[in-house]
Amino acid sequence: LNVCLICFAAMADAAAAAPIVVPQRQLFIDGNWRPPRKGAHIPVINPATEQIIGEIPGATSEDVNDAVKAAKKAFLHNKGQHWSRATGEARGKYLRAIADKVTERKLWLAELETLDCGKPIDEAVWDMEDVAACFEYYAGLAEKLDEIQYAPVELPLQNYKSNILKEPIGVVALITPWNYPLLMATWKVAPALAAGCAVILKPSELASVTCLELASIIQEVGIPPGIFNVITGFGPAAGAPLAAHEDVDKVAFTGSTKTGRSIMEMAARITKPVSLELGGKSPLIVFDDADIDTAVEWAMFGAFWTNGQICAATSRLLLQENIAEKFLKKLADWSASIKIGNPLEKGCRLGPVVSESQYTKILKYISTAQAEGASLLCGGKRPDHLKKGYFVGATVLSDVKPWMQIWKEEVFGPVLAVSTFKTEEEALHLANDSPYGLAGAVISKDADRCKRVSEGLQAGIVWINCSQPTFCQTPWGGVKRSGFGRELGEWGLENYLSVKQLTRYISNEPFGWYPPISKL
Numbered sequence: 474l475n476v477c478l479i480c481f482a483a484m485a486d487a488a489a490a491a492p493i494v495v496p497q498r499q500l501f502i503d504g505n506w507r508p509p510r511k512g513a514h515i516p517v518i519n520p521a522t523e524q525i526i527g528e529i530p531g532a533t534s535e536d537v538n539d540a541v542k543a544a545k546k547a548f549l550h551n552k553g554q555h556w557s558r559a560t561g562e563a564r565g566k567y568l569r570a571i572a573d574k575v576t577e578r579k580l581w582l583a584e585l586e587t588l589d590c591g592k593p594i595d596e597a598v599w600d601m602e603d604v605a606a607c608f609e610y611y612a613g614l615a616e617k618l619d620e621i622q623y624a625p626v627e628l629p630l631q632n633y634k635s636n637i638l639k640e641p642i643g644v645v646a647l648i649t650p651w652n653y654p655l656l657m658a659t660w661k662v663a664p665a666l667a668a669g670c671a672v673i674l675k676p677s678e679l680a681s682v683t684c685l686e687l688a689s690i691i692q693e694v695g696i697p698p699g700i701f702n703v704i705t706g707f708g709p710a711a712g713a714p715l716a717a718h719e720d721v722d723k724v725a726f727t728g729s730t731k732t733g734r735s736i737m738e739m740a741a742r743i744t745k746p747v748s749l750e751l752g753g754k755s756p757l758i759v760f761d762d763a764d765i766d767t768a769v770e771w772a773m774f775g776a777f778w779t780n781g782q783i784c785a786a787t788s789r790l791l792l793q794e795n796i797a798e799k800f801l802k803k804l805a806d807w808s809a810s811i812k813i814g815n816p817l818e819k820g821c822r823l824g825p826v827v828s829e830s831q832y833t834k835i836l837k838y839i840s841t842a843q844a845e846g847a848s849l850l851c852g853g854k855r856p857d858h859l860k861k862g863y864f865v866g867a868t869v870l871s872d873v874k875p876w877m878q879i880w881k882e883e884v885f886g887p888v889l890a891v892s893t894f895k896t897e898e899e900a901l902h903l904a905n906d907s908p909y910g911l912a913g914a915v916i917s918k919d920a921d922r923c924k925r926v927s928e929g930l931q932a933g934i935v936w937i938n939c940s941q942p943t944f945c946q947t948p949w950g951g952v953k954r955s956g957f958g959r960e961l962g963e964w965g966l967e968n969y970l971s972v973k974q975l976t977r978y979i980s981n982e983p984f985g986w987y988p989p990i991s992k993l
């Protein structure tokens with residue numbers, strides 16, 4: 474560690490809290506901390522106070538080259554015996570050690586996450602528990618990988634036997650967003666390490682602090698140098714050269730659809746596989762037989778959790794016409810009562826959005842929606858009791874029509890757009906009328922209807938009678954412009970494995986296709 478930059482939880486009511494130190498770290502390449510070659514740094518801004526509380530290195534293509542070289546060398550080192558060709562059991566031990574250290578430092582990491590991206594502390598603690606659980610889970614899958622190596626394949630010919638070997642894909646670039654900084658990184662890092670890949674993680678320039686702390690943990694548990702590297706920096710300067718690098722065997726990306734498209738174009742030039750987890754504009758359909766209180770709470774959670782900055786946020790609410798008035802009254806009153814303020818304070822349920830540019834963008838979306846005819850039921854601005862920080866009150870917009878911008882585009886903030894429907898058919902049509910297809914949700918007491926609607930929703934994830942619960946055992950990913958490939962579960966591990974067939978000729982007889990010379 475170099476100098477430590479100290480920031481006090483500067484919100485007035487947190488004055489009594491202990492100072493929180495943002496460690497100043499360098500790039501993590503080949504098992505060492507190194508300054509970026511061009512010496513650039515990016516300030517870390519606390520979105521709750523708008524104060525600079527630290528800095529992260531700003532990597533460029535020179536640093537990317539160093540990291541890729543280190544990763545390639547580490548992947549091949551000693552014919553892979555230390556990592557890529559070691560047993561899954563051996564790698565699993567490292568993953569469990571990471572999980573233990575994350576658990577030990579859970580509160581510290583959660584506080585850093587909150588300072589860096591504005592996430593309410595109770596959510597950040599929850600995220601850190603999920604991070605540890607995800608490393609544990611993939612430790613288990615790494616061990617199971619040993620059991621399925623050389624799995625036989627049934628063949629129609631007796632002269633042959635085929636077996637399947639699952640091998641790590643190689644050097645992988647993992648490019649991640651800021652809304653769940655450490656958790657989104659973990660969804661990729663844990664399976665990639667479990668598979669035996671060498672990793673270069675490029676977190677978002679808006680929230681990299683906890684990913685650098687992960688590097689420190691990984692250094693402590695002793696994963697071989699070069700197997701895990703962290704390059705922080707801006708997307709075009711650090712992410713683009715990483716995605717385009719000849720020696721990167723795969724890119725796994727989570728972020729906006731626009732960046733995903735550009736990554737896919739770069740990868741296509743050298744025929745490199747990619748998996749893309751992109752944006753969304755997910756619908757929540759509430760039918761008139763739903764319990765109103767329960768449904769309102771899920772609607773709020775689906776739109777305002779993580780300050781509304783969730784790719785799978787159910788940010789389009791479809792209400793059956795005959796319950797709309799009652800529902801909206803409850804929704805507006807309850808949303809207006811959400812505790813918004815210092816995200817480091819326990820019980821806070823809405824913190825600031827991540828950056829000034831997101832704040833401005835969200836307010837613009839709200840004003841455009843109003844100009845287009847939507848009605849603002851609550852929120853729409855920074856609450857009066859907060860003088861600073863990128864806070865946007867929980868916002869509900871009703872009378873939204875399918876042609877409006879607020880219905881079509883991803884806001885990535887605490888903004889819920891509401892429309893109504895008469896029939897199940899109309900609800901499904903409105904829900905699916907989007908280029909996105911990440912998630913969808915339905916709330917109804919009628920199980921048959923829930924089944925029909927979940928089958929009809931064009932989405933990779935469907936929640937029934939809830940919104941947002943996510944488990945590392947279940948697959949995550951979208952259809953349509955929300956991307957392709959699946960993270961989490963066993964599907965997440967497959968992302969980082971290549972499948973090799975080994976086919977043996979086992980007959981004692983010659984093959985016999987070409988007549989032997991002696992018989993010509």
Ligand code: NAD
Pocket residue numbers: 648649650651652657675676677678706707708709711712713714716727728729730731732733735736750751752753783784785883885911950951955956
């Ligand atoms: P973003 O696309 O701006 O950035 C994501 C990452 O890509 C960052 O690390 C960024 O530095 C990097 N990047 C930017 N330009 C790049 C380029 N030209 N080449 C290579 N890398 C580049 O997205 P964001 O603003 O960080 O995150 C918000 C978006 O992420 C939203 O659209 C959200 O829906 C999506 N998201 C999706 C999921 C999912 O699982 N589907 C999860 C979280 C977030």
